[in-house]
Amino acid sequence: MLEKNETLTQQIAALAEGSYTATSLAKRTLVRATQFAALNAFVSLDESIVMAQAKAATLRREAGKPLSPIDGIPIAVKDNYLTKDYPTTACSNAGPLESSDVDATIVANLRAAGAIILGKTNMHEWAYGATNSTSNIGATYNPHNLAHITGGSSGGSAAAVASGIVAAALGSDTGGSVRIPASACGIYGFKPSYGRASRHGVLPLSWSLDAPGPLANSLEDIEHLLPYLFGRDSKDASTAHAKNYKPAAKVEKPHILNLVGNGLERSDEVDEIVCRALIKADVDCSDYEFSGFGTYFAAWETILHSEASSYHLNLLEKNPAGFSAVTRAHLEAGRKLTAVELLESQKLRAILLQTLSHDLPAWDALVLPTLPVPAPKHGVDWQEFGGRKVTTQDSMTWFCWFANMAGLPSLSIPVGKSQSGLPIGMMLMGKPGRDEELLAIGHLIDRKINGHV
Amino acid sequence: MLEKNETLTQQIAALAEGSYTATSLAKRTLVRATQFAALNAFVSLDESIVMAQAKAATLRREAGKPLSPIDGIPIAVKDNYLTKDYPTTACSNAGPLESSDVDATIVANLRAAGAIILGKTNMHEWAYGATNSTSNIGATYNPHNLAHITGGSSGGSAAAVASGIVAAALGSDTGGSVRIPASACGIYGFKPSYGRASRHGVLPLSWSLDAPGPLANSLEDIEHLLPYLFGRDSKDASTAHAKNYKPAAKVEKPHILNLVGNGLERSDEVDEIVCRALIKADVDCSDYEFSGFGTYFAAWETILHSEASSYHLNLLEKNPAGFSAVTRAHLEAGRKLTAVELLESQKLRAILLQTLSHDLPAWDALVLPTLPVPAPKHGVDWQEFGGRKVTTQDSMTWFCWFANMAGLPSLSIPVGKSQSGLPIGMMLMGKPGRDEELLAIGHLIDRKINGHV
Numbered sequence: 084m085l086e087k088n089e090t091l092t093q094q095i096a097a098l099a100e101g102s103y104t105a106t107s108l109a110k111r112t113l114v115r116a117t118q119f120a121a122l123n124a125f126v127s128l129d130e131s132i133v134m135a136q137a138k139a140a141t142l143r144r145e146a147g148k149p150l151s152p153i154d155g156i157p158i159a160v161k162d163n164y165l166t167k168d169y170p171t172t173a174c175s176n177a178g179p180l181e182s183s184d185v186d187a188t189i190v191a192n193l194r195a196a197g198a199i200i201l202g203k204t205n206m207h208e209w210a211y212g213a214t215n216s217t218s219n220i221g222a223t224y225n226p227h228n229l230a231h232i233t234g235g236s237s238g239g240s241a242a243a244v245a246s247g248i249v250a251a252a253l254g255s256d257t258g259g260s261v262r263i264p265a266s267a268c269g270i271y272g273f274k275p276s277y278g279r280a281s282r283h284g285v286l287p288l289s290w291s292l293d294a295p296g297p298l299a300n301s302l303e304d305i306e307h308l309l310p311y312l313f314g315r316d317s318k319d320a321s322t323a324h325a326k327n328y329k330p331a332a333k334v335e336k337p338h339i340l341n342l343v344g345n346g347l348e349r350s351d352e353v354d355e356i357v358c359r360a361l362i363k364a365d366v367d368c369s370d371y372e373f374s375g376f377g378t379y380f381a382a383w384e385t386i387l388h389s390e391a392s393s394y395h396l397n398l399l400e401k402n403p404a405g406f407s408a409v410t411r412a413h414l415e416a417g418r419k420l421t422a423v424e425l426l427e428s429q430k431l432r433a434i435l436l437q438t439l440s441h442d443l444p445a446w447d448a449l450v451l452p453t454l455p456v457p458a459p460k461h462g463v464d465w466q467e468f469g470g471r472k473v474t475t476q477d478s479m480t481w482f483c484w485f486a487n488m489a490g491l492p493s494l495s496i497p498v499g500k501s502q503s504g505l506p507i508g509m510m511l512m513g514k515p516g517r518d519e520e521l522l523a524i525g526h527l528i529d530r531k532i533n534g535h536v
Numbered sequence: 537m538l539e540k541n542e543t544l545t546q547q548i549a550a551l552a553e554g555s556y557t558a559t560s561l562a563k564r565t566l567v568r569a570t571q572f573a574a575l576n577a578f579v580s581l582d583e584s585i586v587m588a589q590a591k592a593a594t595l596r597r598e599a600g601k602p603l604s605p606i607d608g609i610p611i612a613v614k615d616n617y618l619t620k621d622y623p624t625t626a627c628s629n630a631g632p633l634e635s636s637d638v639d640a641t642i643v644a645n646l647r648a649a650g651a652i653i654l655g656k657t658n659m660h661e662w663a664y665g666a667t668n669s670t671s672n673i674g675a676t677y678n679p680h681n682l683a684h685i686t687g688g689s690s691g692g693s694a695a696a697v698a699s700g701i702v703a704a705a706l707g708s709d710t711g712g713s714v715r716i717p718a719s720a721c722g723i724y725g726f727k728p729s730y731g732r733a734s735r736h737g738v739l740p741l742s743w744s745l746d747a748p749g750p751l752a753n754s755l756e757d758i759e760h761l762l763p764y765l766f767g768r769d770s771k772d773a774s775t776a777h778a779k780n781y782k783p784a785a786k787v788e789k790p791h792i793l794n795l796v797g798n799g800l801e802r803s804d805e806v807d808e809i810v811c812r813a814l815i816k817a818d819v820d821c822s823d824y825e826f827s828g829f830g831t832y833f834a835a836w837e838t839i840l841h842s843e844a845s846s847y848h849l850n851l852l853e854k855n856p857a858g859f860s861a862v863t864r865a866h867l868e869a870g871r872k873l874t875a876v877e878l879l880e881s882q883k884l885r886a887i888l889l890q891t892l893s894h895d896l897p898a899w900d901a902l903v904l905p906t907l908p909v910p911a912p913k914h915g916v917d918w919q920e921f922g923g924r925k926v927t928t929q930d931s932m933t934w935f936c937w938f939a940n941m942a943g944l945p946s947l948s949i950p951v952g953k954s955q956s957g958l959p960i961g962m963m964l965m966g967k968p969g970r971d972e973e974l975l976a977i978g979h980l981i982d983r984k985i986n987g988h989v
Contacts, residue, residue, distance in 0.1 A: 389875035393883075396876060422842035422878035423849060423871050430846075 088247035091304035095152045098144065105144065105155025109137030109199060112157045115248045116202075122224045122233075124242040126162050127169040128202030133157070136199040143197065153307065154197025159243040159252035161236075162203040163210055164190050164295075165284040169200070173286050174218040175208045177405030178398045187284025188318060189253065189295055192311040201249055204239030208410050210255060210288040211391060212236060213263050213479035214459075217407050222461060225268060227505055231458040234267035234479050236260040236288075237298065241268040244298050251299040251308055257288045257387065259453075259483020261296040262495035266453035266508025269497045272298045273305045273522075276515045277490035279325050281316035289390035290321075292383070292487040302496075302525050306330065313518070331519035334527055337447035339368040339511075346376035347482070348469025349455035356507045357452045360498035364528040368450065371443060376485075379435050382428035383488040389425045392417030435489050448524045449491075451482040453508035457501040482510060492518040494525045498532050541700035544757035548605045551597065558597065558608025562590030562652060565610045568701045569655075575677045575686075577695040579615050580622040581655030586610070589652040596650065606760065607650025612696040612705035614689075615656040616663055617643050617748075618737040622653070626739050627671040628661045630858030631851045640737025641771060642706065642748055645764040654702055657692030661863050663708060663741040664844060665689060666716050666932035667912075670860050675914060678721060680958055684911040687720035687932050689713040689741075690751065694721040697751050704752040704761055710741045710840065712906075712936020714749040715948035719906035719961025722950045725751045726758045726975075729968045730943035732778050734769035742843035745836070745940040755949075755978050759783065766971070784972035787980055790900035792821040792964075799829035800935070801922025802908035809960045810905045813951035817981040821903065824896060829938075832888050835881035836941040842878045845870030888942055901977045902944075904935040906961035910954040935963060945971040947978045951985050 097103055113130055140155030149155070160166060163173045164187040171180040185191075190200060208217045215238025216222045223238040225231040226246040233242050237254025241264030244252050254261040256274040265272025274296045285295050297308045309328040316322045341361070349357075361368050392399075392414050399406070399414050406414065455468050459475050466478035473481070486493035492515070495508040511528070513521025550556055566583055593608030602608070613619060616626045617640040624633040638644075643653060661670045668691025669675045676691040678684040679699040686695050690707025694717030697705050707714040709727040718725025727749045738748050750761045762781040769775045794814070802810075814821050845852075845867050852859070852867050859867065908921050912928050919931035926934070939946035945968070948961040964981070966974025 385875070389879060393876045393879035396880075418874060418876050420875040421871060422838070422873040422875055423846045425875035425878055426842060426846035427849070 090300045091250040105137045105140035119246040122242040124239040125202045150197035157199040157201035159249045163286040169203045173209045188281040188316045207236035210236040234263040238264045257292045258480040265495045267458035269506030272495045274493045276492045278321040280312040281319045283318035289387040331523040334523045337524045339448045340371040340446045342373045344372045350468035353452045356499040364531045382431040383484045385428040388417035449512040451510045453495040453510040455481045457505035492521045543753045544703040558590045558593035572699040575695040577692040578655045603650035610652040610654035612702045616739040622656045626662045641734040641769045660689030663689040687716040691717045710745045711933040718948045720911035722959030725948045727946045729945045731774040733765040734772040736771035742840040784976040787976045790977045792901045793824040793899045795826045797825045803921035806905045809952040817984045835884040836937045838881040841870035902965040904963045906948040906963040908934045910958035945974045
């Protein structure tokens with residue numbers, strides 16, 4: 084079943100043509116959620132909430148007045164997005180928001196378009212980790228092989244899409260949390276440029292790195308959602324200059340830099356699959372030896388830990404036992420970072436931006452594997468690849484953090500499978516604010532590799 | 537002599553009319569600098585450098601081709617502005633720049649207009665203090681009474697203007713360093729909005745608070761200089777949206793808020809003089825009880841110390857003995873601040889901006905005394921006023937830091953003298969980016985109080 088999930092595009096057409104109703108789609112979705120309960124993809128899912136929305140959508144279609152093409156389509160939402168109907172817990176016992184008076188801006192936009200907020204998905208506690216193994220409802224399980232993790236922190240959203248429960252879901256990405264589980268679960272994940280999509284109502288991990296983003300079964304499906312994500316939101320100052328979504332023209336022969344060098348190691352298997360995909364994609368691609376990757380990584384970590392500890396400061400003092408031991412340890416460690424260390428890291432961020440703008444040869448996209456290894460097994464704490472031995476956590480963010488540090492739009496595309504049958508993803512990064520151009524490059528490559536339109 | 541200094545406006549007219557030449561003005565300036573050597577206003581002043589510039593200016597006038605109205609006029613420059621001809625030491629033994637290949641952007645602008653960079657003025661070491669008592673060439677002395685300090689950190693520039701050596705000088709202001717010595721020395725000082733004037737080539741104290749600004753004998757004189765300060769500079773990203781100088785229309789009846797409350801105490805004498813001036817100014821003024829002043833002050837200090845320690849990190853490790861003991865102690869203390877403390881302070885900064893925009897009643901300018909006390913005596917470490925006992929350092933920045941924390945343009949105008957004959961200044965603050973409107977309000981008040989045109 085995993086290979087033939089219905090796409091959002093197909094659901095849009097089916098509802099428009101009347102092949103089925105929002106009510107029957109919702110019923111089918113609930114059945115499938117039950118069938119795949121072993122994935123542990125959902126933290127909140129309420130049949131009555133879902134069916135009330137679905138019936139209203141069906142009535143609108145019957146009256147010939149759908150609110151939008153996605154009216155009546157179920158969307159799963161990561162449990163760090165505020166929602167009026169469901170509680171928002173960030174899968175932590177520390178400070179669950181049992182209820183909220185507001186929807187996150189993106190949730191509100193989808194709701195206004197008639198989309199059904201199906202339920203809230205399992206996530207790495209407070210998004211502070213990339214394995215989805217740390218959650219107050221337990222880990223998520225990879226639909227391709229339950230012995231393996233989904234990666235995270237948007238692991239529940241990825242599992243819900245990859246298993247075909249929903250055609251699309253929302254995640255958030257601070258160091259790869261959309262792209263990592265998308266890659267590990269064999270679907271498409273997109274992190275917009277920083278400041279392009281509203282973070283209002285998405286509980287922060289690190290406000291200068293966080294970006295909300297969609298997960299889906301095709302690039303076209305992702306693009307169906309972007310009108311509801313992109314654009315200025317008066318409640319999020321970082322979107323002050325955000326443009327609305329506007330599809331880019333097709334691209335002809337983009338120049339792509341393949342980043343290599345110290346700190347950019349990957350397993351032979353992943354390297355081979357991604358290289359083969361690049362050859363098949365027939366793009367103008369050259370290697371670029373990128374220096375200082377490890378230094379920038381340390382700076383990303385400092386910014387992340389500082390901001391996370393700042394955001395959680397009150398809760399950490401009020402209810403330390405509510406956090407898992409590992410999350411609490413991160414937060415306590417973050418409090419020990421100095422202001423000077425943070426400022427030095429912020430300066431490195433500015434230097435990285437200058438490097439990308441001025442020092443690299445001309446490029447349209449940067450390419451890397453999304454992950455250096457296929458989805459790890461549950462309970463395995465270390466990964467070895469390319470002469471490195473790193474924690475499973477670090478292996479997940481290994482490449483992905485780079486786009487957050489630089490605010491770049493970034494995409495994960497499935498490009499093959501490991502010998503053990505686990506999905507492998509390719510990551511593309513574009514220029515800040517030029518999300519649509521990156522997606523156009525993604526389409527070009529995806530058509531060649533996966534035959535998608 | 538202190539009361540009748542020649543203004544920049546008068547010098548512009550005299551040179552234009554040919555009443556005297558740039559050469560004779562430069563000679564007179566050098567003589568006067570020698571007469572007032574006891575002020576210790578200059579750290580670098582070289583007759584041959586000055587006279588070469590003056591002779592070139594005279595030749596241009598004789599050829600009927602002056603570069604600008606200020607061609608040939610001597611300007612004194614604080615020793616933290618990079619200058620090609622003079623060394624730049626920031627009055628520290630830690631890391632003097634014996635020479636520089638570049639002029640600070642503002643210095644370059646003035647030079648291109650034919651102004652004579654007279655010499656470099658004494659300052660508080662690295663601008664890290666507001667008394668001008670800590671300097672590797674010794675303290676500066678107040679022209680109104682040598683037993684008193686000038687305040688700082690642009691104390692040398694203030695002394696040079698107040699004594700009539702030059703008609704105008706450049707300073708920099710991170711928590712009042714232009715306005716404090718202007719007030720203490722009975723002249724006019726102006727700190728532009730953050731990001732309006734280029735900081736390129738001005739050695740930083742705290743890059744998110746620093747602003748370069750002029751000191752002079754009248755508001756008109758300050759305005760003569762602003763075309764050379766304001767506007768976009770590709771070498772300083774903070775000026776990306778900076779507008780060029782454009783005089784505002786006269787204002788009629790501005791509404792001014794007089795800030796009062798806890799943390800806003802001042803001596804009875806200063807309060808009386810400033811109140812009397814406000815009455816004489818006949819403006820629409822009402823008291824506003826401002827809460828949280830002390831909290832914002834602590835946040836300003838955290839930002840300042842963090843950024844200063846970050847900037848000086850390498851030098852502090854390489855040459856700790858080069859700093860004065862007190863500056864070194866500040867820098868070491870700044871290294872102990874945590875990243876979370878800095879982030880909390882940055883959040884308070886955002887809250888302060890929101891408060892000023894949304895919570896206050898409508899206002900055109902905010903008013904406070906520039907200093908809560910007249911210029912303190914040399915060697916006195918504590919000041920008592922309004923039931924407070926604070927360090928002389930804190931009494932200098934007492935009100936001034938507020939404009940830096942919020943990025944507001946701010947002006948100090950002399951409004952009277954203490955019983956002991958020391959100048960008292962009034963501080964006005966305007967809205968960010970609306971520097972010219974603040975200056976127009978300043979003119980209105982100045983005309984009524986001081987009879988200036």
